[in-house]
Amino acid sequence: MTQRYLLLALTLALMMPLHAQQQRNMKATVEYLASEELGGRFPESKGDTLASAFLTDQLRSMKLKPILKEKGAKAFFHDFSFSKKNIVSDSTTTYKTHNIVAVLPGKDKQLKNEYIVVGSHYDHLGMGGQGSGSRRPDTLGVHPGADDNASSDAVVLELAKYFKKKGTKRSIIFMFFGAEEQGLVGSKAFVEWMKHESNERINLPKDIKGIVAMVNLDMVGRMRDDAMSVSGTGTSTSFKSLAEQVGEQTGLHISCTPDGYGPSDQASFVAANIPVLYLTTGGHMEYHTPADKPATLNYDGMQQTLTYAQELISRVASMPQTPDFINVPGNGDMKHAKFKVTLGLMPDVTGASTIPGLRADIVVAGKPAHNAGIKSGDIIQEINGKPVKNIEEYMERLAELKAGTVVPVKVLRGNQTIKFQVHLRTDK
Template identity: 45%
Template sequence: MKNTILLLWVLALTACGPKFNPEITVDDLKENIYYLASDSLQGRKSGEPGGLLAAEYIRQKFETAGLQLLYDSGFQPFSLVADAELGEGNSLSVGNKSFEAKTDFLPYAFSANSTVEATLVFAGYGMEVDRDSLKWNDFEGVDVAGKWMLVLQGDPDLENPNSPYLEFSTERAKALTASDKNAAGIILVAGPDFNEKDELSSLFFDKNSSRFDMPVLQVTRKVADEMLAGAGETIESLENRMKEEHRGFNLEVTTSVKATVNVQLKEKETRNVVAMLPGLDETLKDEAVVIGAHYDHLGMGGPGSDSRAVDTTAVHNGADDNASGVAAVIQLAEKLAVEKANKRSLIFVAFGAEEMGLIGSKAFVNDPPVATEKMVVMFNFDMVGRLDTTTNALSISGTKTSKETEEILNNLNTDFELAFSEEGIGPSDHASFYLQNVPVFFFSTGAHPDYHTPKDDAELINYEGEKKVLDYAVKVIAEVTNRDRKLTFQEAGSKFQRSRGGRFKVTFGIMPDYAGLEKRGMRIDAVTKGKPADKAGMQRGDIITAIEGKKVSNIYDYMSRLQTLEAGQRISVDIIRDNKETVLIVQL
């Protein structure tokens, strides 16, 4: 009732007062951000009342600006898996030995709920690849129909973050291969190279309600070794053999494995908010420029929410992430709707469920208001409210997703120290468009220690800084929207990211500078309290230049060095702080 009264008050205020100021102003940014990041919206979690109130507010803003509401009066509804939990009766036995759910085995959320008893085939990485010069076959000379497939997680090129096998290495991809080969079910296990600790990941679901028609499980190496005992092998021995020979491998095992799976998915419905400003040019109006930001956040935080304050249950207001981005889209919509100078059509979107895995933007590109082939570019605003007045640094990602992007950005820039990141894939909604061959611009003022914590509040936003960002963005949008020829798309970085799994044996507990603005090394944007970096005295703003005497110039160097380290090591880390070089000792 309280939320309903608040919404009616907001709508009444909007109706009674001036429609809106068409100019981008600090006052308007404050109005939007303070409402969206208020405690009354309870962190705008997808499918919860606060998230629905935020969507109503944004729709009203779009309608008041005179935009054409798309889909169902501006709402594009979609469902998502909000949670997954084990039901009753999950069991696993190998021969006469029984094992415990959560301790020894765990189903995937996209597993069928069924019971299967069958013999087993170890099938390497569970891959069959024949693409030009890229070849790998774990099924040569074996028939897995009607049998369990036991496969390693990962792929044959684990040390390469850009492995050519990435798209074949996900759990879903391997389950699909098993299904194509009529396997009775598939069991995944992490070899020591993939995850040194013989532990299960948490109940993994990808927020997608589609499921396979067979059971899909993960087991510990202890259980997998029991399955292989009759063949005289272990997961470690087989992983080593495949690594040495670098070829596909399989092994039939006569042991009987019986499993019963019961996973319950909890679905909720949420929505995107979508409106359009039609183009004015008869030739170009059928093409569209998409301008978007996600409006959801983490709700009350807590375990499984991605909150960095893992032990705190409190409202995560998400003022910067991403009320600042939504306020940007509202302001841009109001200004451009009044100017009416757009040759191409402009589609404004507030995405739901970004924090759940880009689900809203994926729903949008899967059921778009115009064909994705007609989308000439996507502008994404995510965390644009914390411009650092000292560095004046603005990060823009996707700068190589068109041939013209960087020239446009540089020519129109007068205020910022621009930090370009070339790749089209990234942890925000623009990635969904890049996967559809749409050039992308991802604007952000960068991460900070309040990110994904209850401290990301409206009073900490740099409103003057955000206005500067939007004044610049208006020029870039106008240039792209009204140019005679659309941008020339080109691939920039892999379109696939490695599946989950413990590729790194250690963690520093820092948030790196992903954009690479700092050229002397890799800057630290945040340090997690209690983690090794914090205990060693690292601070936000420190610049890592070397680890164990080996040079670190950027995040890629950092990740490569991290892969060589072991838990328990004491290592040296060279840093620059306040322009002075020093060395810290970190206990991993």
């Protein structure tokens, strides 16, 4: 065995105890945040309070810097409120909650004045119900949100520990966003807050211009086939090559999407002309249901995500030049793209399938694809006679379709090719 491979083997052997501890920590974090006791972490609920206390205690134990002149846990809170209409009672309630924010100052004399936000949202759907976003709106019960988004919270905590010990050239703002499930409320509120000077802020840049990049993690607990989706790779010149290089280094298959307008908190930052990277391992049948529990997660996959994120953030934090911003239209985002129709499914955004086509991760009951007979796990290969090889082609096909028409959709199910006739309707 050559000296090079002996060194690699020794390095891996030394890393194993650290990785084992990191994985134990992440599992414990998920099991607490997604426990019955926390009741689904709806904003301003008991679960929200308990989750906030847990995350803040973790950040304070690392001796990270607060963001306000307050004392104690409140020094790490960025408070905001929002109103939500109850579609059953037709009443409106105002909720008060917060983002949880801590700062790790950079060590480079010049670059420490540039900040990178590394974040994930910590809220979820509470007990579900009508109008909650639950995929089982008729079932009241704790929606634990293990993958969405306790998985990412666990990774971000380990990232904070890693960089606190390792150090970084640029400063890093570690954030846990509140009320993401209510429309990215927390991240939008933080961006607006940072656009204006404030005497109460400490350890943060003077204004939003001091934030030069944002890395967001949302649903990273269900990795399949060593695959991950990274969006926002076109929002700065070097981001795509960085994402792919780190993927090669860590052994992950990385599917890149240029725009940053995906359905999570990084969209609030890209809208403020900040380049972003959004990491996710994609959807699954337990998404937004009471079945999104800790036991369903792939903790080995979360360790892979952590290793990938450590290296990716390290590279962004040490870039000699400030990341530039490129305004990429949001054509690659399922929530923001303006389609006239919907099939009613959640496609695999990771590109994990080795078979040509696009896998339907979740086919929603009662929607056109489900009514036609398409099932979760089917691989879409053609829509209206045109090929579908990836997420980009899938959305191109949707953009071509019209409501009220019937189109053939060819899928691969196991070894069988099946063609369905899908009755299209508007995206409502």
